Amino acid sequence: MNIPLIDLKAQYNSIAEDLDRVTKEVLSSANYIMGKNVTEFEKQFADYIGVNNAISVGNGTDALVIALKSLGIGEGDEVITTTFTFFATAESISAVGATPVFVDVDKDTFNIDPSKIENKITKNTKAIIAVHIFGQSAKMDEINEIAKKNNLKVIEDACQAVGGKYKGRNIGTLSDVACFSFFPTKNLGCAGDGGMIVTSNDDVATIARALRTHGSGENGQKAYNLLNNITEEVESSAEDANDTIYNPLKYYNYLIGFNTRLDAIQAAILKVKLTHIDKWNERRREISKIYDEELKNTNLTIPSVLKECEPVYHMYILQSEDRESLLNKLKEKGIATGVYYPVPLHLQKVYKNLGYKEGDMPVAEYLSHRTFAIPVYPELTQEQIEYIVKSIKSK
Template sequence: MQFIDLKTQYARIEKDVRARMDAVLSHGQFVMGPEVQELEERLADFVGVKHCVSLSSGTDALLVAMMALEIGRGDEVITTPFTFIATGEMIALLGARPVFVDIDPVTYTIDPERLEAAMTGRTRAIMPVSLYGQCANMDAIDEIARRHNLPVIEDAAQSFGALYKGRRSCGLSQIGCTSFFPAKPLGAYGDGGACFTDDEGLAKAMREIRNHGQDRRYHHPRLGINGRLDTLQAAILLSKMDIFPDEVEARSRLGSRYSELFQERGAVSSAVGGAGLLTPYVGPENLSVYAQYTIQVPKRDAVVKQLQDSGIPTAVHYPVLLNDQPVFHVSTQAGSTPVSASIAESVLSLPMHPYLSEAAQVEVVDAVVQAVEAVSGDA
């Protein structure tokens, strides 16, 4: 069994992918070719914003977004510790300080009620992370940010395609950033990313920054990076965009079915922090794309070993909080986010992709229930 199945997806779109790649090889515009602009227009239309700026990775998308907002040395950016290193890494790379705020124990996304207590005179932005395919509580975050005149950057690397109150992820704040890493809901065959905004000035700045800060050839009004998306990756993403709405629907359906199967087995704990298995909560205002289907289990290492013996692949996102990473110890307070610390010890991601069969889901659920029962019986 595969954790993520990209081969089945490729078999579905192989003919179109090859045709689009051949077109790029024929015209030879490998950097900023016409497919890049076509992709940006389609992505902006999909999200429902005016501007999409494609980039070389989701990590660079975060960096370019903050550079466009002129965040730099001595500034602070509030974010979550329960995420991939890139979120905090790009803040620190600009000389700013990541300020880690604990998460909601139900959604695993940043807790809006804790934001204002973390603000100081140096706070320049809030960067919530939409985790495991589900958007953060963006309305509450945006309202707090408005009161304090702060921009919000949505790190939507795991939630592209998701809905929050009928609006698409990446279109929920001043700037939305996503990743097209191959394992993401919309993935290229290499690195890629994008920023989304309705702000004309920010879009212009981000386009210049991704191309060495130039507004025209050999004229550089700002510092920038080499952050352009390859034309070949744009062509591949265009092929995938044709089937992406179907895949979003499949992800939502399969994620819900996982939860239903666990409920049918009577294996789900009744409360957060209980001793048993806990399935992911998706609020009624949200449609999750289940970048990962992530549960909580007791004695995770023992459960993982049992599943491995049964041929079920798993992954853990994320076992070490950012504020506990050695690179951040100098500038942050380690161990100050107890909810995140507790959840990081028990989360476990199961096989999840749009081509997962119902039989495979039953096999996974049965194996997980048996493993949890076995390790619980060893207590």
Template sequence: MIPLLDLKAQYASIKGEVDAAALRVLASGHYVLGEEVARLEEEFAAYCNARHAIAVNTGTSALHLSLLAAGVGPGDEVITVSFTFVATASAICYTGARPVFVDVEPVTLTMDPTKLEAAITPRTKAIVPVHLYGQMADMDAIRAIADKHGLPVIEDACQAHGAEYKGRRAGSIGVSGCFSFYPGKNLGACGEGGIVVTSNDEHAKTIRMLRDWGQEQRYHHLLKGFNYRMDEIQGAILRVKLRYLEDWTEARRARADRYSALLAGSRVVRAPVAVADRRHVYHVYAVRSHDREHLQHALRADGIHTGLHYPIPVHLQKAHADLGYRTGDLPVSEAAAREVLSLPIYPELTLRQVEQVVAAVEQEAYVS
């Protein structure tokens, strides 16, 4: 059996360090926003080439607080994409603003800058591109339009730890970048976690207060805040894992390269395609099939687990029917949602297992 993800294998490879970090926190008696979280913030900010990092409890909270710090509120609109996890839109809704969706590029499945300007209205307050599957959106083109209209860009980098665009790290190009540390992410906690990176001093100050009940100091509440604090034990574990992130990333990239080489010239369509000026970190490696359900079932019968990221775009989810979108409004996103299938990819996956997956994919007659 080849799993889609193997967190047990990752834990086994660093068990001694992770256990020691967790026990150190347990012995300290300090379990929320302590020294480990502070050190993680310093180290992750440096990793992203940003001045500040503010650790929170989830990637969704990171997005929510970044939007609030940018001044987004009731009656505003925020432009984003629909081919993403629902949390991107949910964070916008938490502020009282309305998500406005634009379609994605067919090759990268990230925000299509050619669709962006037409979506801007007097109510638009921010733009949130999603760095899908570990590859960054076309940030120069997006920033050019945003700057023209005086709009902040907040990067949804929840799947893109260590990704780069023309040599610049994810999270360092917009006013802020938001990351998730959900266990399955390239850098994952042993539980929930998230972080905001920014080089804007005022945004950093605001987000730090908002995550801890709006306090500037204990019992001095300047803002109406939230309980979005990171647990100290997660900070300690993430510090251990951060030291391995680059090695793990290169292992993912090597496995993705092997997939791509073996699939080259076949009937399988890779989705999305890696772009030369970007460092893709492969949170997900996906293919496209016109009969995805059959392909997925056939692979499962061969002992290969796959995933769907994401089978229903956000604009067609029942939870967001109030936004008024209909089938056909975002044709590229909708086609991708019908066809993408995520293959196993993680640092511990062997190249032999990659070959097994490709052989199983190619023997099916139903792939595009």
């Protein structure tokens, strides 16, 4: 039996008729940039998360970059974040000219340890990026309390956590601004790259909308006026303006921005998938409960879930003292696995100039030698689940 870590073909096959239909509708419309599908998906996603604004962009990394810039973070600033996450979290901080300041993580949840944040705060600290790693929320009450006390902004990197909850509240509503990724392997993934910024702060949303399209047009002028305390009427785009062919307002620029839009075809695909996400996430939780029960008495460490969290298991992460031999055994049995993350960010060569060394983040370094993911995608069959468990437990 061959079982991939994530089976995108299985997901496609489960909703192929709808995906083929909406894709053909976009292609035949010849409206590929912005337009109806994008605005509709943004509205649906904002309603799903429970925020006032959702601003779609080209990918999750751009979402983080634009979120930081929309909060006014740049050269000379410092942003505190976790060392145990995907590189894009720190890369986005560097991309706006700020410096990432790394903090160690909790051994059980893999999320940033709030007790270690305050001693990293300096006069240059402007924000905290809390990553909801593998689909479980960070301890947001503690993080927000620290931020409020020190006048810091909070950004949720929710790229792995769409649909998750913390104390009954949706991830994405727990900070000043939150960012999501729609990379194909995410719980809610498109057929390419895609990302989303969400916020209930209308001013931040206006700036983000301007930055995603060259700081131009109606949103560019609104953002410019907002940043310069100008009060004046702003011309709106014509209802029949077609961003694919010609929109005259886009030739008037007000900010230095980016070119990072969600394609209309991806928005149409995501509109379909959004109607399934809660069902898919629930299936991930069901599979994870099976793994928890079957593997709890082995020499593996199963994932720990905080009582205040409802995770979405973007990845099901195990820990093993003998990871390599176990991964080799599973490979021989046709079961794909993944190591997340083999090198904590403070030890990445690109950040050598920051002066971190081995031993600075002992928990993350410990986890980097032990953690690995097994398949948990919702299309797994009972036979596949049983085979995975049996293969892990076999001598």
